[in-house]
Amino acid sequence: MRSLRRETAAAWILVLPFVALFLAFTAGPVLGSLGMSFTDIKQRDLRTPFAVNGVGFDNYLKALSDETFRQAAFNTAYFVVIGVPLTLAVALAAAVLLDRGVKRFQALFKVGYYLPVVTSIVAIAVIWRFVLSPDAGLVNTVLGWVGIDGPNWLASKTWAMPSLIAMAVWRNFGSAMIIFLAGLQGIPQTVEEAGQIDGAGPWQRFRYLILPLLRPTLLFTSVTTGIGYLQFFEEPFVMTQGGPLNSTVSVSMYTYQQFGFGNYGLATSMSYLLFVVIAVITFIQFRLLREK
Amino acid sequence: MRRTWWIYLIAVLGLVAVAAPFVWMLLGSFKTQGELLRVPPTWLPQAPTTQNYDDLFNKANFPRYFLNSTLVALVVTAGNLAFCSMIGYALAKLRFKGRNALFVLVLATLMVPGMVTFVPLFVFVTNAGLANSYPGLILPFLVSPFGVFLMRQFFSGLPDDLMDAGRVDGTSELGIFARIMLPLTRPALATLGILTFLGSWNNFLWPLVIAQTEDKYTLPVALALYSTGQNAQNFGLLMAGAVVVVVPVLVMFLVFQRHVTKGIAITGLK
Numbered sequence A: 001m002r003s004l005r006r007e008t009a010a011a012w013i014l015v016l017p018f019v020a021l022f023l024a025f026t027a028g029p030v031l032g033s034l035g036m037s038f039t040d041i042k043q044r045d046l047r048t049p050f051a052v053n054g055v056g057f058d059n060y061l062k063a064l065s066d067e068t069f070r071q072a073a074f075n076t077a078y079f080v081v082i083g084v085p086l087t088l089a090v091a092l093a094a095a096v097l098l099d100r101g102v103k104r105f106q107a108l109f110k111v112g113y114y115l116p117v118v119t120s121i122v123a124i125a126v127i128w129r130f131v132l133s134p135d136a137g138l139v140n141t142v143l144g145w146v147g148i149d150g151p152n153w154l155a156s157k158t159w160a161m162p163s164l165i166a167m168a169v170w171r172n173f174g175s176a177m178i179i180f181l182a183g184l185q186g187i188p189q190t191v192e193e194a195g196q197i198d199g200a201g202p203w204q205r206f207r208y209l210i211l212p213l214l215r216p217t218l219l220f221t222s223v224t225t226g227i228g229y230l231q232f233f234e235e236p237f238v239m240t241q242g243g244p245l246n247s248t249v250s251v252s253m254y255t256y257q258q259f260g261f262g263n264y265g266l267a268t269s270m271s272y273l274l275f276v277v278i279a280v281i282t283f284i285q286f287r288l289l290r291e292k
Numbered sequence B: 001m002r003r004t005w006w007i008y009l010i011a012v013l014g015l016v017a018v019a020a021p022f023v024w025m026l027l028g029s030f031k032t033q034g035e036l037l038r039v040p041p042t043w044l045p046q047a048p049t050t051q052n053y054d055d056l057f058n059k060a061n062f063p064r065y066f067l068n069s070t071l072v073a074l075v076v077t078a079g080n081l082a083f084c085s086m087i088g089y090a091l092a093k094l095r096f097k098g099r100n101a102l103f104v105l106v107l108a109t110l111m112v113p114g115m116v117t118f119v120p121l122f123v124f125v126t127n128a129g130l131a132n133s134y135p136g137l138i139l140p141f142l143v144s145p146f147g148v149f150l151m152r153q154f155f156s157g158l159p160d161d162l163m164d165a166g167r168v169d170g171t172s173e174l175g176i177f178a179r180i181m182l183p184l185t186r187p188a189l190a191t192l193g194i195l196t197f198l199g200s201w202n203n204f205l206w207p208l209v210i211a212q213t214e215d216k217y218t219l220p221v222a223l224a225l226y227s228t229g230q231n232a233q234n235f236g237l238l239m240a241g242a243v244v245v246v247v248p249v250l251v252m253f254l255v256f257q258r259h260v261t262k263g264i265a266i267t268g269l270k
Helices: A004-036 A058-064 A067-101 A106-118 A121-131 A138-145 A160-185 A189-197 A202-213 A215-230 A234-239 A251-260 A264-289 B002-028 B051-058 B062-093 B099-109 B114-127 B134-141 B145-156 B161-168 B173-202 B205-210 B219-228 B235-267
Strands: none
Touching: A004 A264, A004 B062, A004 B099, A004 B114, A004 B134, A004 B173, A058 A067, A058 A264, A067 A106, A067 A160, A067 A215, A067 A251, A067 B002, A106 A160, A106 B002, A106 B235, A121 A138, A121 A160, A121 A234, A121 B002, A121 B219, A121 B235, A138 B002, A160 A215, A160 A234, A160 B235, A189 A202, A202 A215, A215 A264, A234 A251, A251 A264, A251 B114, A264 B114, B002 B235, B051 B062, B051 B235, B062 B099, B062 B134, B062 B145, B062 B173, B062 B219, B062 B235, B099 B145, B114 B134, B114 B205, B134 B205, B145 B173, B161 B173, B173 B235, B205 B219, B219 B235
């Protein structure tokens, strides 16, 4: 009755459209970029991508010895090291607040906090350029009330990166918050009640009971947020174009700039370097946070 | 009960911090250029005007961009729903050679940065003569590893007995998929559909490089070019443009938010 042959035939019909599109638009380009990263392909070779010269590891060496690329690597690390913990902390605080504190209008707050996640980065950029603008901006106006003369955030070498981090936290914490909420709802009330009977205060209960039980959720959000932030691109792309003086250029941003200059070989080697770093860091995160 | 008021105060302050820029944008879109530049800035428009929206739809070609965005997002969403549910079902419920290898491949692609495929994809699409065309905008996004993963997880949770019942009745394998199993995944399809639509609507970088003439622009591309080009000083127009990009998806999100948050909690991805 259950024929393996019929099943296999049906399976291939169902799988075929995916495989065709996947080969053409994902697997092909992944292999293509690996190949390109070892050639001197430039924009002028766009129509003849197979008639270019192999250059071995030249592109990789060039990238690694490029001053701006190193600056971009530093900026990306800065963004990830500050941005990921900050995003997760805000997300976790918001999730605990909504799950344990706010009983009425919970859906309203949840949706409100999640709104930036579903909003186009371009629209966000339009708003935030105003929020951060030196004279008429929202931030400097509020600072002015308490007598602080705020800087020109996006034009300052010191403040441009923190501004983009703040914007990224604002924009992204909602998606980690939703996952934390799901994790928190999976923890039975009895766990906390037991802690309460043993005389543990709210902070102790959170630190020693809730947080360890959230470990799998924490692993998940740190991995996905980490992967996303390592590819830091849209904020500098729409806000600063990597400036001032390359202080906000990220690896993805610099890769895109090299693409814009027509240096396709160099651009692909940079994106592969980023890919290797993402794979390694993801692997390390799994090892560190895996349940014992 | 007494100690809950300050918890609500914190929650409301958080909401204000998150929502203030949106509210400011919405109010700003009804202000005149002069009022937008005033120091210190105003909250409520002092002489509310719809001039910015008039300009947007009459002088700038926003109806066209709106149509392009809608068309691309609808086709991409339909493709994802069809193709991801098909392969998701095969991966979860059917025996065939290479099934595990295919699934591992899908999972691995979830980790590849978009930048890695960007340049060769651009070379390929350009060489295929698809630059500045709707197929060029749509084809690379018709399937997503995330969608495959989501649908596979949902199909895995459905009992095999249903399939066997269909087989006893003489339904074909494809009939079992389409008529018995697929209707049961409606929650998953809703989640995938909404997330795909949002993703496509907000997609920016690919349309920016592929749409080369104005008649193929999507909304984010048009807005970005307006905010850097000669219109960059027309802040009211920019605010109104941002509202036109954001409000449709916000309304859609509010209507379907239950599905979205549930689906995100289940799968854990943005």
